[in-house]
Amino acid sequence: MSISLCVIVNGNEHHLDVAPHHTLLDALREELGLTGTKRGCEVGDCGACTVLLNGKAVNSCLVLAAETEGAEVVTIEGVAGREGLHPLQEAFIREGAVQCGFCTPGMILSALALLRENPRPSDAEVRQALSGNLCRCTGYAKIVQAVLDASDASLVPGFGRPEGLRPSR
């Protein structure tokens, strides 16, 4: 028996029929083909599947798709604007904060959630905010630096708008 639901993903309304035991992660990757959200540990330890659910960072592996009726979801595919990458993404590239890339989508979404609540975080606050996102390549220093860099960019108008998250046009 499947459950019909309506969910807004990256600003677009989707009507989905999901199995009750499928997670939001399953629905994003397998129903919507949004494979930017990574399947890592499946139990909320690694943060690779982090998305924004109604503006808050969550592990999509620990949310049932059925729980997201009427919700707004933002995945990594919804972070860049039509005119290019988000300042946070630019900062990750500039700082060399991406190596294998598997943790990057989750890192970006956790960082985005942080910068929306706290546009000028300290080094410690960045580390705290990213403590649920594991990276096995970088040693974190460059990721933290990228988020601190982007925190200056976050002062530009339009950054982190709830509906679009896109840089100013």
Added chain:
Amino acid sequence: MLSKLREFQYLRPRSLDEAEELIQQFGPDARILAGGTDLLVRMKERGLRARVVVDLKAIPGLAGIHAEPDGSLRIGALTTLGDIERSSHIRAHFPLLWQGASCVGSVQVRNRATVGGNLCNASPAADTAPPLLALGGEAILRGERGERRLLLEKFFTGPGRTAMGQEILVGISIPPNGAGSSLYLKHSPRRAMDIAIVSVAVRLDVDSQTGVCGKASIVLGAVAPVPLRARAAEQTLEGQRLTAQRLEDAARAAQEAAQPIGDLRGTAAYRREMVWVLTRRALVEASGAGEGSTFFQG
């Protein structure tokens, strides 16, 4: 190892009455879903079987933080730990609870995990339990025969077991915190994303004029089948001036009260030793006898 959920029926009651009917109907086949950060992990990793999952989140009024005029606090069972962490009222007036809630898991986990779920899973290491016990919190339970209140101290009956019958935890009530000073300390292998090896919540009412301690609360986590109130340790302090020796005696009494097991996070002997260290440290800081004070030298 990727773990997938096995099939179940997902039900989303719109009222407490409806939820209760489902719980009566399905009994132990039904699992209650709040934030899902424990339930779904247990279903994926540890083979916990659920034929029916009853999601409480469509029931209105189960989430929210309500500061009452008399200084007490009511928290809906579905309030997330993230909402507690972001509450300036809780941070200012119930810092013990703020500290406990803020050290659970990660941002992502706290944005889903609920205070009700943290308590109902009844882990001896649950981070909200020692603070809520030390604050004198009560569980508000709703069952067939209406609502009842149960002191959280009597709520836990063993690892994963509570005194709830076929009831739903709808909220927590905390009496006014007054001017007591308090501290929650958690010792874990990793600072973030980890479960306590030992934790301790202390709360002291010290008369600033006389230096005499009124009510004292000392609650230990992860060292007994349930979050443990160390009564003998509390009695060591109550009605007394808090000298360094008193604090030391109380920490030793707490250590004696602990009944830890050994597991991959630490041996029983290590846990017992850490109860003393952590309790002493928490008492020293909460009593104002910490660094910068000449008091502790006496």
